[in-house]
Amino acid sequence: MFISLAWLEDQKKYHLKNIAKHMKQHKKYSVLGETLFFLTLIAAVLHYIGAGGHDNGPILTFLAISFPAAGAAVSALRAHLEHNRLSRWSEYIVYYIEELEARLEKADSMEGLLRVVREAESLMLNENSEWYVMIGFHSLETPA
Numbered sequence: 001m002f003i004s005l006a007w008l009e010d011q012k013k014y015h016l017k018n019i020a021k022h023m024k025q026h027k028k029y030s031v032l033g034e035t036l037f038f039l040t041l042i043a044a045v046l047h048y049i050g051a052g053g054h055d056n057g058p059i060l061t062f063l064a065i066s067f068p069a070a071g072a073a074v075s076a077l078r079a080h081l082e083h084n085r086l087s088r089w090s091e092y093i094v095y096y097i098e099e100l101e102a103r104l105e106k107a108d109s110m111e112g113l114l115r116v117v118r119e120a121e122s123l124m125l126n127e128n129s130e131w132y133v134m135i136g137f138h139s140l141e142t143p144a
Contacts, residue, residue: 007120008100008101008104008120009101011093011097011124012094012097012098012101015091015093015094016090016094018086018087019087019090019091019094022083022084022086022087023087025081026078026083026084026087029074029075029077029081029083030078032074033071033074033075033078036068036070036071036074037067037071039067040063040064040067040071043063043064043067044064046060047060047061047063096123097120100116100119100120100123104116104117
């Protein structure tokens with residue numbers, strides 16, 4: 001159907017790419033945070049047992065302090081950028097679009113077709129509004 005191909009299919013393709021992009025970013029920040037956690041643990045244990053002798057003490061102290069700070073920064077970025085939330089939102093939109101496409105195929109009257117088209121229009125307007133709320137008002141705040 002023309003409406004599905006010309007309008008909904010492009011939206012669906014966009015959101016499918018969006019899901020992959022945001023999940024990749026979310027996983028990247030998650031893996032980096034977990035890596036920093038384990039590096040912190042290793043540095044703290046090595047520091048505690050005095051590994052490397054007296055000469056490496058300051059280095060291990062620095063790492064045991066720096067890794068948690070870097071991990072906290074990565075965690076804050078992951079939360080602030082909301083890649084997981086944006087991915088889930090796109091998953092919802094794709095699911096809804098697929099339902100609308102199925103209903104468009106089953107529409108057997110002009111009234112039924114218009115009802116589905118109006119619902120699709122409402123979905124797109126809500127999507128734009130949600131995007132603006134999630135992205136438009138975000139400012140990075142430093143803790144006091």
